[in-house]
């Protein structure tokens with residue numbers, strides 16, 4: 492079936508059999524059983540990363556509501572499995588720990604990345620070591636102990652794109668697909684192995700839920716579940732519910748916001764207060780632009796557009812990456828990644844284009 496249909500129905504296949512319409516939210520922290528022999532063997536299977544389904548023994552091991560979201564997202568990304576985490580950063584941390592646990596502590600990554608992802612890799616907080624590369628040169632930096640190649644496309648905040656197909660290496664390629672969503676880009680179809688989302692953004696879509704998810708093959712998913720069980724970064728069931736609900740409107744939200752973003756980008760191109768507009772070739776609801784004047788003044792002047800970090804909500808959000816999303820990246824590295832101090836990043840929402848333009852125009856003037 493087509494993506495629009497799967498977005499509405501994936502993860503909900505059994506609801507009619509259950510006599511339910513809305514997805515049940517299972518808030519259990521523990522799951523009773525009178526058979527402790529059976530529980531012991533199930534716990535061993537869980538510790539080796541198996542998805543137990545049904546009754547997951549304990550809430551840190553798995554959750555039926557979260558599992559529905561995982562099935563749906565795996566389906567939309569064309570992946571065998573998906574594993575959900577409390578945040579996007581918890582998801583990225585689990586990926587790094589999973590490769591480091593196998594002695595593969597070296598990562599090759601392409602800038603720009605989301606500011607905190609850049610920081611996590613650059614600081615070596617999890618004991619990994621990064622080599623920054625261009626997308627074209629990734630192969631040149633691979634070593635025996637390289638565990639992952641990490642790219643973001645379109646990248647945060649410049650919306651620069653990587654030719655995912657062209658990264659033809661023997662090391663697993665992780666694509667942060669947060670900005671594209673499976674509506675615009677399915678990296679596994681393009682040859683990537685691991686797809687990461689900050690589900691906090693478009694998948695949730697309403698600015699009211701934190702989450703992260705990794706879509707991958709079942710072998711890597713097992714490693715991630717082992718890490719998740721031991722380190723405790725699982726998604727909350729209520730968040731699982733909200734994210735699954737978010738998926739059902741994802742295609743329509745992305746398509747509509749992308750149309751508005753394209754029109755705003757067109758108008759920004761010829762605005763005297765704007766010196767450069769950044770748009771990804773695949774389209775989508777993100778627009779970044781360099782302003783001629785003081786970017787802080789624009790942030791202070793918007794009235795309809797929400798001046799806030801994050802993205803992917805139903806309302807339009809604008810932020811100054813140099814102050815917020817990429818403030819944690821050293822100034823030189825930021826400039827090297829093409830992030831100018833006059834850059835503003837805007838996540839276009841579902842408001843009427845004329846109302847948005849009126850607000851942007853007055854803020855820029």
Ligand SMILES: *Cc1c(COP(=O)(O)O)cnc(C)c1O
Nearest residue numbers: 578579580605647669689691702
């Ligand atoms: C926000 C974001 C993250 C981090 O996700 P959290 O849910 O905030 O932890 C990672 N990658 C990208 C591209 C992001 O925009």
